[in-house]
Amino acid sequence: MTALIALATTIGLALTLLTVAAPPAAAADLLSQGQPATSSSTENASTPASAAVDGNTGTRWSSTFSDPQWLEVDLGATATISRVVLRWEAAYARAFQIQTSDNGTAWTTIYSTTTSTGGVQTLDVNGSGRYVRFHGTQRGTAYGYSLWEFQVYGSGEGTPPGNGIPDPTTASLEATNGPLTTATYTVPSPTGYGSGTVTYPTNSSSYPGVVLMPGYQGTQQNLQWLAPRLASWGFVVINVGTNTLTDDPESRGRQITAAGTQLLALGNAPGNPISGKLNGTLGAVGHSMGGGGVMAALRDDTRFRAGVPTAPYYPNANFSAVTEPTFFLTCQSDPVAHGNSYAVPWYNSMPQAEKLYIEVPGDHLCPMTGSGNKAKQGKWIVSFLSLWLRADTRFSPFLCGPVRDADKSNTSLVTRWMDTCPY
Numbered sequence: 001m002t003a004l005i006a007l008a009t010t011i012g013l014a015l016t017l018l019t020v021a022a023p024p025a026a027a028a029d030l031l032s033q034g035q036p037a038t039s040s041s042t043e044n045a046s047t048p049a050s051a052a053v054d055g056n057t058g059t060r061w062s063s064t065f066s067d068p069q070w071l072e073v074d075l076g077a078t079a080t081i082s083r084v085v086l087r088w089e090a091a092y093a094r095a096f097q098i099q100t101s102d103n104g105t106a107w108t109t110i111y112s113t114t115t116s117t118g119g120v121q122t123l124d125v126n127g128s129g130r131y132v133r134f135h136g137t138q139r140g141t142a143y144g145y146s147l148w149e150f151q152v153y154g155s156g157e158g159t160p161p162g163n164g165i166p167d168p169t170t171a172s173l174e175a176t177n178g179p180l181t182t183a184t185y186t187v188p189s190p191t192g193y194g195s196g197t198v199t200y201p202t203n204s205s206s207y208p209g210v211v212l213m214p215g216y217q218g219t220q221q222n223l224q225w226l227a228p229r230l231a232s233w234g235f236v237v238i239n240v241g242t243n244t245l246t247d248d249p250e251s252r253g254r255q256i257t258a259a260g261t262q263l264l265a266l267g268n269a270p271g272n273p274i275s276g277k278l279n280g281t282l283g284a285v286g287h288s289m290g291g292g293g294v295m296a297a298l299r300d301d302t303r304f305r306a307g308v309p310t311a312p313y314y315p316n317a318n319f320s321a322v323t324e325p326t327f328f329l330t331c332q333s334d335p336v337a338h339g340n341s342y343a344v345p346w347y348n349s350m351p352q353a354e355k356l357y358i359e360v361p362g363d364h365l366c367p368m369t370g371s372g373n374k375a376k377q378g379k380w381i382v383s384f385l386s387l388w389l390r391a392d393t394r395f396s397p398f399l400c401g402p403v404r405d406a407d408k409s410n411t412s413l414v415t416r417w418m419d420t421c422p423y
Contacts, residue, residue: 028082028153028391032132033280036074039063043144052150055264055280057302060089063136063144071150072133078102081110081132083153083391084123087302089146092118095138100129107133116140119352120323148302153391164205165234167394170403173382174375178232185273187238187266192258195220195241198266199231200274208281208305208389209263210235211256211297215288215313217245218368222287225369226381233382234390236277238263249289249314253296256284260303281305283389285381287367288313288337295346298322306388308381310367312346313337320349325388327356329377331366332415339416347418354423356384356399359416376413387423396423 032053039049043062051059053073063069084098098111110127118140132152136145166172166179180201187196197220201207210230214222220239227237240259242252260282267278283306286294291312298307299322310329313336328347330339337343339359347357358380366372383395397403400421408417 028393029155030151030279030281030391031075031079031081031154032073032150032152035076037061037072037150038074039071040069041066041144043146047146052147055149057087057148060146060148061150062089062091062146065139065142065144067139068135068137069145070133070135071145071147072104072131073150073152074104075130075132075152078128078130079152079154081125081127081129081152081154084111084125084132085149085151085153085391086121086123086134086147087149087151088118088121089148090118090141091143091146092116092140093134093136093138093145094140096134096136098123098125099133099135100127101131101133102129104131107135114138164203165392168233168383168386168398170379170398173379173398176374176378177228178234178382180232180234182228182231183273187262190259191262193240193255194243196259196262197227197239198236198263198274199227199239200236200277201231201234204276205234206267206277206279207234207236208283208385209260209267209278210237210385210389211259211263211282211284212237212239213252213256213259213284213286213290213293214240214242215286215290215311218242218287218290219245222290222368223285225374226285226378229378230382230385233386235283235385236263236267236274247289249292249317250296252286252290252293253300254293256286256293256297256304257301260284260297260301264303281389283307283385285310285385287311288364291337292317292342295319295322295326298324298326306385308384309343311337311364312342314342317342317346318349319346320351322346322350323352325354325356325384326350327381327384328358329367329380330357330359330416331362331364331372332359333362334364334366336364353420354388355418355420356380357416357418358414360414361412373413376407380407399423 052061291309292314
């Protein structure tokens with residue numbers, strides 16, 4: 001492996017980056033998961049209303065084969081609703097409304113469409129209420145309505161926005177650690193992967209899980225720099241060691257899935273430090289073959305909602321089916337996995353995904369521990385996963401718009417930048 005090419009020192013931009021043109025948008029927490037759900041009907045006993053709010057994209061609610069039908073979730077208290085995500089099975093709604101209510105009887109429509117095409121729909125809305133429901137009026141198929149997940153995001157009364165995470169600034173995002181205190185836990189019996197160290201916030205809130213996967217002949221040390229940084233910004237992070245040092249990208253994808261499964265299981269089990277800390281949402285970050293594994297997990301496992309493949313490597317792979325938000329971080333002088341060989345063709349082949357591509361100076365090791373500009377890389381990765389795993393739009397300015405532009409236009413820091421802004 002070649003010696004690292006030092007990243008050029010960035011100067012003269014700090015004051016610019018600290019200035020935000022407008023106040024950041026309010027954060028949004030996932031309010032619906034695990035809450036009581038009811039529906040107008042169910043297709044059968046294996047597709048109950050509760051399956052749409054259980055955080056498991058392998059279970060679903062489906063209705064009988066008629067119009068209209070509805071699915072309702074009780075948030076437990078009045079909340080401000082800012083986003084609703086519908087993850088459709090093949091049986092989707094062509095026409096539907098999203099409605100809120102304070103009492104479960106009188107409903108206010110906060111979103112309406114007659115031209116839905118199914119898939120994964122992320123709806124930015126503005127409303128309030130204790131009860132939120134999907135009300136379908138026209139099916140898109142001959143079957144009923146079927147949702148893998150019905151996710152309601154917002155801020156509950158008396159709950160600090162963003163699970164206690166303060167508004168981000170350039171200075172706080174570029175610091176080594178974020179605002180939350182963290183601790184670590186060694187997974188006692190890894191299942192489907194070699195080893196696992198979990199870094200997690202010590203407060204009482206629940207957060208998305210993130211799997212870190214190393215590259216060829218790599219260990220947990222590869223991305224050790226990222227684990228506490230992510231955890232201190234509100235993620236439960238499992239840093240993985242692989243079954244063998246030479247596992248290929250496809251195997252690493254399966255190990256990402258296995259680690260995510262065990263992380264969620266630990267969050268649901270009593271008697272360990274991360275019990276109750278997982279909200280059911282998953283993301284992944286990987287380097288080299290681990291980055292190829294991230295792409296495989298996004299392609300194959302619908303539980304993973306966003307990914308960050310860094311210097312990703314996977315010859316002859318097709319990821320055009322990936323629809324989840326993906327951030328490619330690549331290295332300008334990479335002799336192993338140059339962006340032009342892998343990440344750029346994948347980026348261009350994914351028309352349905354929100355995407356970010358940043359190339360920085362350095363060789364293949366530039367995203368690894370001890371290499372590259374970790375203040376900038378950390379800021380971008382934390383912002384991307386905060387936006388797409390927590391729906392926290394306060395982090396958008398650091399990826400899109402004037403605040404981002406200071407990084408994007410600095411050729412000593414960024415040698416290529418592509419995105420699908422606005423997010």
